[in-house]
Amino acid sequence: MKFNVILACGGMGERCGLGYNKLLLNVGGIPLLEKTLNCFCHNDISKIVIAYNKNDKSAIEKITEGRDEIILCEGGTSRSQSIANALKFVEDNCDFVIIHDGARCFLPKECLERGMQEAVEYGNSVLYVNSVDSLRIVDEIKSQPIERSKIVRVQTPQIFKKDEITKAYALADGKDFSDDATLYEEYIKKPIRLTYGSEENIKVTTPSDCKNLNGGLLIGNGWDTHRLDFGRKLILGGVQIPHDKGLVAHSDGDVLIHAIMDAILSAMHERDIGILFPDTDNKFKDISSVKLLQEVLKLARSKGLAVKTVSAVIMAQKPKLSPHIPAIQKNLADIMGIEENCVSISATTTEKLGMAGREEGISVSSVATLYKI
Secondary structure, three states: OOOEEEEEEEOOOOOHHOOOOOHHOEOOOOEEEHHHHHHHOOOOOOEEEEEEEEEHHHHHHHHHOOOOEEEEOOOEEEEEHHHHHHOOOOOOOOOEEEEOOOOOOOOOOHHHHHHHHHHHHHHHHEEEEEOOOOEEEOOOOOEEEOHHHEEEEEEEEEEHHHHHHHHEEEEEEOOOOHHHHHHHHHHHHHOOOOEEOOOOOOOOOOOOHOEEEEEEEEEEEEEEEEEEEEOOOOEOOOOOOOOOOEOOOOOOOHHHHHHHHHHHEEEEEEOOOHHHHOOHHHHHOOHHHHHHHHHHHHHHHHHHHHEEEEEEEEEEEOOOOOOHHHHHHHHHHHHOOOHHEEEEEEEOOOOHHHHHHHHEEEEEEEEEEEEOO
């Protein structure tokens, strides 16, 4: 069977409040539209038609440059008109047309595959998910409950035989419908095959959708190094480690917490701990780094942020740290108020190479992720 895809991209995306079309929003390093296009890499899909908004033509041309399987056509003043325009560009010999919202960029491959299979078996397929919320119908005077087990939420893709959906749009003659399944039922008079979709298959519509596109996470990196010397306590992650040397610093020298703090500050786009807690200020002399971490966490909360995960690698030739890592992880998790499995600490030697290998010091590299609260 041969399938063509039509992507409805003719809207303005005004509800997102971006000031530009949401299809051009960066999602994991690529435009949202490109991510949607990548959902349709399938051996049975030979052509993709994009019904675009004329204001976005040049940007979409740039995104699709070099992709011969993609055809661009100008959309209409409504979704239905855009689909009607796009149907003129599908291949004559295709069997089914997959119609999908350009802003649904998280379509799982298994949902697409399931929809295509059921379309071949039943003549059409429309993805849906169940309603998990309680529902009420509202008028000007009152509201009353609806039995949610009888209600589903319809998604795209919606897949139809090419000849039937083309006929349906011709008969509609410019009338606007909320989705293709409704138009198909109106003019073809055949039942819709509902195919279970996925809660992941969201349509990016609101400002909050845009904020959550990349998981709603901020990511930061941190690095710190301190010299080892006799006569100092070795403290890592707020835990004292038995050793004949300790780390030299203005504070207690907890190089692990220092790297974690810098990672958290990096995620917040703040300056590093050298700026926040300068070694020229006597109030930080020999201070516990746990107290400094607590100050950084307060700063994060003031910005409406909280730590989600922390990962760090300790580079030290000696002492052997693996027996102490569980205690370090638990202590850091308690300080930051997160689960232990959200703190990942590992240790490595440098095969006696470099400063750490000569037991002159310890270095730590760290990554932190933050989320909005």
